[in-house]
Amino acid sequence: HQNFSAGNNENSIEAHIGINGEANLDFLNIPLTIPEMTLPYTTLTTPLVKDFSLWEKTGLKDFLKTTKQSFDLSVKAQYKKNKDKHIIPIPFYAKDFQVLSTPKDIFIPAMGNITYDFSFKSGIITLNTNVGLYNQSDIVAYFLTSSSSVTEALQYKLEGTSSLTRKRGLKLATALSLSNKFVEGNHDSTFSLTKKNMEASMTTSAEVQIPILRMKFKQELNGNTKSKPTVSSSIELMYDLNSTAKGTINHKLNLESLTSYFYIESSTKGDIKGSVLSIEYSGTIASEASTYLNSKSTRSSVKLQGASKVDGIW
Numbered sequence: 001h002q003n004f005s006a007g008n009n010e011n012s013i014e015a016h017i018g019i020n021g022e023a024n025l026d027f028l029n030i031p032l033t034i035p036e037m038t039l040p041y042t043t044l045t046t047p048l049v050k051d052f053s054l055w056e057k058t059g060l061k062d063f064l065k066t067t068k069q070s071f072d073l074s075v076k077a078q079y080k081k082n083k084d085k086h087i088i089p090i091p092f093y094a095k096d097f098q099v100l101s102t103p104k105d106i107f108i109p110a111m112g113n114i115t116y117d118f119s120f121k122s123g124i125i126t127l128n129t130n131v132g133l134y135n136q137s138d139i140v141a142y143f144l145t146s147s148s149s150v151t152e153a154l155q156y157k158l159e160g161t162s163s164l165t166r167k168r169g170l171k172l173a174t175a176l177s178l179s180n181k182f183v184e185g186n187h188d189s190t191f192s193l194t195k196k197n198m199e200a201s202m203t204t205s206a207e208v209q210i211p212i213l214r215m216k217f218k219q220e221l222n223g224n225t226k227s228k229p230t231v232s233s234s235i236e237l238m239y240d241l242n243s244t245a246k247g248t249i250n251h252k253l254n255l256e257s258l259t260s261y262f263y264i265e266s267s268t269k270g271d272i273k274g275s276v277l278s279i280e281y282s283g284t285i286a287s288e289a290s291t292y293l294n295s296k297s298t299r300s301s302v303k304l305q306g307a308s309k310v311d312g313i314w
Helices: 060-064
Strands: 002-008 012-024 032-034 049-052 068-080 085-089 105-109 113-122 125-135 139-149 156-165 170-180 183-193 198-210 213-224 230-240 246-257 261-276 279-294 298-310
Antiparallel strands (some): 002 012, 012 068, 032 049, 068 113, 085 105, 125 139, 156 170, 170 183, 183 198, 198 213, 213 230, 230 246, 246 261, 261 279, 279 298
């Protein structure tokens, strides 16, 4: 069953589509037979597969419960009109003739608000997505998509916003977040521009937890041109591969620049430890480097340190 509706009036334009029905997956019960085959240009032969049921052998029977799957789909889009108008002046030049009435401006309707909603529901999973673009005192974009399911691994939430502020210059701010059983992450960034300064910052973090790996990651980036152009960056990483190998990595970078000089410095630190076949091992590394450059001289320095240990060997 499906339905469709659409409308257009002085305030909005909108459309909606709805579909619901049932999917028959009985074909998954049909047993498959795949004969032996020799792979081209080799002497390898694939084994015979006889009476193989996708429904029984792949776990779909336990996951879906039944081959009769109902679903419900809905899509809605809407545009709310903005009654404000942008005025664009038109220069007009008259020479040897007179015009009684001449339009001096062009009026263009301002952008309105746009929204989009999507949903899908079945016995296994429910999906929802909402998107919006709003033109108010600030321009704001927003989206949210999520799922719910009897299987935890299929559940997630992804959300993001972005806004553009036009007061006292320009400022763009963005935020993203993701959550799932195995992965979580966040991102925040801002960029601002005024007559006297430009400034940007960004922070990203992530965490991964899967059976063979646990990992945490964080990155920060900042820059501005207040007194002099500067950029700084830092990265942190922690990981654990089921104790076979685990460690950390840290990296920092700073940069300064003027017309009279240029300076950059970088440092990296890392460590690792773990065990293989009951033999424990560990190691560390550290490095530092810097460079200063002007019209009269250049100075550079590099420092590197490292150490390692394996029980019973060195």
